[in-house]
Amino acid sequence: MTVPRAERLVVDGLGRLPQFSHAGRIGDTLHVSGTLGTVDGLDLAEGIAGQTTQTLRNIGRILDAAGAGWDAVAKVDVYLHDMADFAAMNEAYSAFFHDPDREMGAPPARITVGGADLALGALVEMDCVAAAPVDPAGPAVGRRAALIPRRNGFVEHDGETIYFEVVGEGGVPLVLSHGAGGNHAIWFQQAAHFAVGRAVVVWDHRGYGRSSDHADRSGPEVATGDLLAVVDHLGIERADLVGQSMGGWTSVGAVLERPSLARSLVLADTLGGITSPSIEAAAAGAHRPEVPGDAAHRLGLHPAIDPSLADRDPARAHLYQQLAETASVDVPTLIGRLLATRHDVDDAARITCPVLCVVGDRDPLFPPAAVRGLADLLPDARVAEIPGSGHSPYFEDPELWNLVVGRFLDGLD
DSSP states (O other): OOOOOOEEEOOTTOOOOTTSOSEEEETTEEEEEEEEOEETTTEEOSHHHHHHHHHHHHHHHHHHHTTOOGGGEEEEEEEESOGGGHHHHHHHHTTTSOSTTTTTSSOOEEEEEOSOOOGGGOSEEEEEEEEOOOOTTOOHHHHHGGGOOEEEEEEEETTEEEEEEEESOSSSOEEEEOOTTOOGGGGHHHHHHHOSSSOEEEEOOTTSTTOOOTTOOOSHHHHHHHHHHHHHHTTOSSEEEEEETHHHHHHHHHHHHOGGGEEEEEEESOOTTBOOHHHHHHHHTSOOOOOOTTGGGSTTOOTTSOTHHHHHOHHHHHHHHHHHTTOOSOHHHHHHHHHHOOBOHHHHHTOOSOEEEEEETTOSSSOHHHHHHHHHHSTTEEEEEETTOOSOHHHHSHHHHHHHHHHHHHTTO
């Protein structure tokens, strides 16, 4: 009798003790080792919520390296140092497995055990079992990048030249509209991730990146038309639209002007111009941390990202600063145009496609309470909060943001 041999998996850059591998595979079954919420080697994230989120993120990296995903997980075992942390752990856990009945089916089976003395003084540890068929050609993650096509170009519209880029092909296109602090390149952590089996479109608003703004009209009044010109040029009749902050105004405008275009809408840290007395009250009551007046002269500080990013990843925080400084528009004028473009409750009721409102729990510009008020006005909306993130979780915590948005999109198929 031939005894099957176990394959052992170690993920580069992910901390572990040398006494065990990150996972072992026997046949089509993957067993993920007990995993902690470690960052930068074996340092633990802060608090039960931080460790829970980081633990799930680390398991996600292990699954990805094995060519699997969270959909392949059959059971998760959770071990808590103190059962009093159960509620806080569950709240962070729900960021990965939120609203199961409407989006992704039931979450994995789970057991939670309290009173455990955990390695390194951790507050939580998790392991899981997943289905992971062996791919004879090797891990999909390692092969797919070279197979993804990319093209770019310009659209002439309304006297301006609008730049676009398409990564991937097939499927329902995903169209990403950036905020006032970015351009098409700000989506670099999303484009390749979502371009497996579908086309991902990124583009520059007027006066950003490679798009012109000769008439100095950058803002929501013209942005919707520019977006529709791009999708028409590409022959896109139906798409999933994502709008970050300023891009939310653009995407909402496109849905209102052409409802047939949107299979779904993701409003990322934005109200998209939709307002009501309850939304305004929630926004006014938000706690807004002070931003140093000389933030532009300090490495990694920007009002659109949480200051913690500069501490944990100064290079990426600096990159955000650099990308935000490439625009030629006058930002105060642009902000005035955004605030002057408002949609009422009746407009919100016309957005009947499925909507995901995703927001950083530390967003000082569009706080979670205001975003929840927005979701209450939309016929088919849900809210996902990204813990530990400010106004730009797609940039600050791309792994979790991509997971949350990906699950929403997968639930539409």
